[in-house]
Amino acid sequence: MNPELMKSGAQRLAAFQEKQKLTPVVNTESGGNVSLSRPYKAGELDLVHGRILYLEDVSVSFDGYRALNKLSLDIAPGELRCIIGPNGAGKTTMMDIITGKTRPDEGQVYFGSTINLLRYNEPQIAAMGIGRKFQKPTVFEKLSVFENLELALKTAKDVRSSLFFKLDSEQSDKLAEVLHTIHLADHVLRMAGDLSHGQKQWLEIGMLLMQEPRVLLLDEPVAGMTDDETDRTAELLLQLKGKHCLIVVEHDMKFIAAISDIVTVLCEGSVLAQGKLEQVQSDERVIESYLGR
Numbered sequence: 001m002n003p004e005l006m007k008s009g010a011q012r013l014a015a016f017q018e019k020q021k022l023t024p025v026v027n028t029e030s031g032g033n034v035s036l037s038r039p040y041k042a043g044e045l046d047l048v049h050g051r052i053l054y055l056e057d058v059s060v061s062f063d064g065y066r067a068l069n070k071l072s073l074d075i076a077p078g079e080l081r082c083i084i085g086p087n088g089a090g091k092t093t094m095m096d097i098i099t100g101k102t103r104p105d106e107g108q109v110y111f112g113s114t115i116n117l118l119r120y121n122e123p124q125i126a127a128m129g130i131g132r133k134f135q136k137p138t139v140f141e142k143l144s145v146f147e148n149l150e151l152a153l154k155t156a157k158d159v160r161s162s163l164f165f166k167l168d169s170e171q172s173d174k175l176a177e178v179l180h181t182i183h184l185a186d187h188v189l190r191m192a193g194d195l196s197h198g199q200k201q202w203l204e205i206g207m208l209l210m211q212e213p214r215v216l217l218l219d220e221p222v223a224g225m226t227d228d229e230t231d232r233t234a235e236l237l238l239q240l241k242g243k244h245c246l247i248v249v250e251h252d253m254k255f256i257a258a259i260s261d262i263v264t265v266l267c268e269g270s271v272l273a274q275g276k277l278e279q280v281q282s283d284e285r286v287i288e289s290y291l292g293r
């Protein structure tokens with residue numbers, strides 16, 4: 001090899017790396033190993049520090065009432081984090097802050113290590129891959145299960161997908177996979193309005209999954225479900241864990257016991273306790289303020 005050519009090649013590579021600001025990014029598909037194969041680009045999700053969501057000392061008051069009080073949270077990629085706590089503890093407000101619906105008075109909110117979510121609005125945050133499921137199902141009742149899922153793709157961040165009326169083969173595969181995951185493969189042509197409450201909830205989760213979110217926030221997903229639907233929802237979330245980061249707020253402790261890994265207990269706007277469910281359940285402060293009610 002010609003030394004001159006090698007030298008100029010090395011210079012070009014150094015200049016390219018400088019231009020791209022080469023930073024390692026985590027390849028979550030390979031189990032969280034650091035991958036140096038892709039250069040870091042501005043705005044790209046940087047998971048190198050093993051966190052996908054990070055809240056630090058977040059506070060917000062409504063008419064003088066401090067709904068969140070120096071709330072800090074650190075969530076890992078692919079984690080299924082359960083959040084419990086009494087009514088009014090600030091659980092929904094925490095989701096409002098993460099999704100850009102509410103602005104905190106103070107504190108930091110980061111998506112990965114580098115994306116400051118406080119700089120973005122609600123649609124931008126959704127487009128970045130933070131999906132949210134509200135308590136009440138919001139599906140299009142007059143459309144079929146299939147059409148609801150198809151519509152979720154068209155409204156996705158990807159402009160390309162909204163230009164085509166027909167699903168390409170990759171999208172069809174995705175839709176079939178989601179239908180199977182949400183237990184609605186046998187109901188594909190039914191009107192969403194004819195589904196049971198539980199099935200509507202799964203359909204809405206499916207609509208979020210069509211957009212391939214990195215983080216899914218679920219606020220009381222099993223409220224109003226039958227026992228059987230609750231069990232199937234637990235199975236569904238366990239299946240999604242690892243592929244997506246899930247943050248689940250629920251009061252149903254049997255459901256929490258079925259899915260939980262780390263449980264965070266919120267009370268009066270901040271973290272009261274955190275750990276395995278057995279740990280937090282035996283914590284005196286948790287019993288007093290929540291479980292022992």
Ligand SMILES: Nc1ncnc2c1ncn2[C@@H]1O[C@H](COP(=O)(O)OP(=O)(O)OP(=O)(O)O)[C@@H](O)[C@H]1O
Nearest residue numbers: 062063065067085086087088089090091092093094
């Ligand atoms: N937009 C708002 N304007 C005024 N007050 C609000 C607003 N959002 C929340 N709050 C108040 O903040 C406090 C925390 O409410 P939040 O809904 O976050 O509690 P929660 O933990 O989700 O309770 P629950 O378990 O009942 O759903 C409550 O006192 C609530 O009334």
Ligand SMILES: [Mg+2]
Nearest residue numbers: 091092093219
């Ligand atoms: Mg709530």
